[in-house]
Amino acid sequence: MTGFARAEGQHDGLGWAWELKSVNGRGLDIRTRVPQGFESLEPLARQKLGEALKRGNVNVSLVVERRTGEAGIRINRAVLDQVLALQAELAGKVDAAPPRLEALLAVRGVVEAGEEEADEEARAARDADILAGLEQAVKAMVASRLEEGARLAAILTGHLDRIEELTAQAKTLGAVQPEALKARLRQQVTELLEASPALNEDRLAQEAALLATKADIREELDRLAAHIAAARELMQAGSQIGRRFDFLCQEFNREANTLCSKSGDAELTRIGLELKAVIDQLKEQVQNVE
Known part of the structure; x- marks a missing residue:
């Protein structure tokens, strides 16, 4: 049966949105797409949908993004250390002035956008919030299919x-x-x-x-x-x-x-x-x- 549902929300400055689309199918075929870092949610999403639906080709996607103005930047110190080590190694071989700060920051990979890695407890709270949104979307999908069924x-x-x-x-x-x-x-x-x-x-x-x-x-x-x-x-x-x-x-x-x-x-x-x-x-x- 056909159906569509969407649920969105935010958690600690992180915006997320689930989209569920269903079309006709002889059996139940669930296809999921989640961003990197949220792979642990994929089997849980499949389980919830398998419990609620028994037939149809279902596409599930999760979109996660930092709210505008809330994403920070961080220095990838490993990359920066490699650049500085290479500069020291070549100092006696190449006649060049010491690198300026803006030049170092312009090196690809030194400056990264994004949040600091959350600890396990914070990730668990974030995932629970996102999964609650998935449950809302699944309920909306079921309600939509029931209306079509009538x-x-x-x-x-x-x-x-x-x-x-x-x-x-x-x-x-x-x-x-x-x-x-x-x-x-x-x-x-x-x-x-x-x-x-x-x-x-x-x-x-x-x-x-x-x-x-x-x-x-x-x-x-x-x-x-x-x-x-x-x-x-x-x-x-x-x-x-x-x-x-x-x-x-x-x-x-x-x-x-x-x-x-x-x-x-x-x-x-x-x-x-x-x-x-x-x-x-x-x-x-x-x-x-x-």
Whole structure:
């Protein structure tokens, strides 16, 4: 299911923001992106999302930055010492004046922007604050998906209603009733016997009975009705029905295909083809179900 959520805040002058984006997916695929120094939050983010969501392709990103005017600078003394040592080493070999302060500060790597490394307790407090923001974003994502689910339920119900209507129409067709099948086959057998009296009447009767059995679609219609009832029960069950509903759509499609293959009636074929079209629409929407 699709969804979007964002949560932001700050901790001790450090600004952070979580962004969660979700699109349709058969399973749950979580992709995270966190800045350097915050890698320890990645497995925790995956865990929280895995507990809250069961389906969808989810992209999670954390952006962290120092608030404007609050970032300080620091001297990388290791780099500075290397520059000074190199200057002393070359002093007797190269005729040059001692380096000025501004020249030393201009050497790449000597001056760094950023905060001093926080101690373990400070990092734990910072991470706890950021993770609390993630929980807010996850809750917002779930709420967003629930709202979409309510709208989706109406669409699914409409598709199921149409499948039920088409199934009822197929049942009422005289061409699928046993007596109509017998009459048509009896007429065909009579025509064959008149055209070729040498044909074995008993053998023809057996073949006709076999064809009548194969052409009878009442079993497919009964299964379609059972699948409709099962789909409605799934929708009443609530969350985490997406995969079962997807499997049920395959069963719907199987019965519609069989109905079309057995049909010897133009109107029944039309109904079967429309059934397949509606089932495809249902299956497409089911991909959005949690």
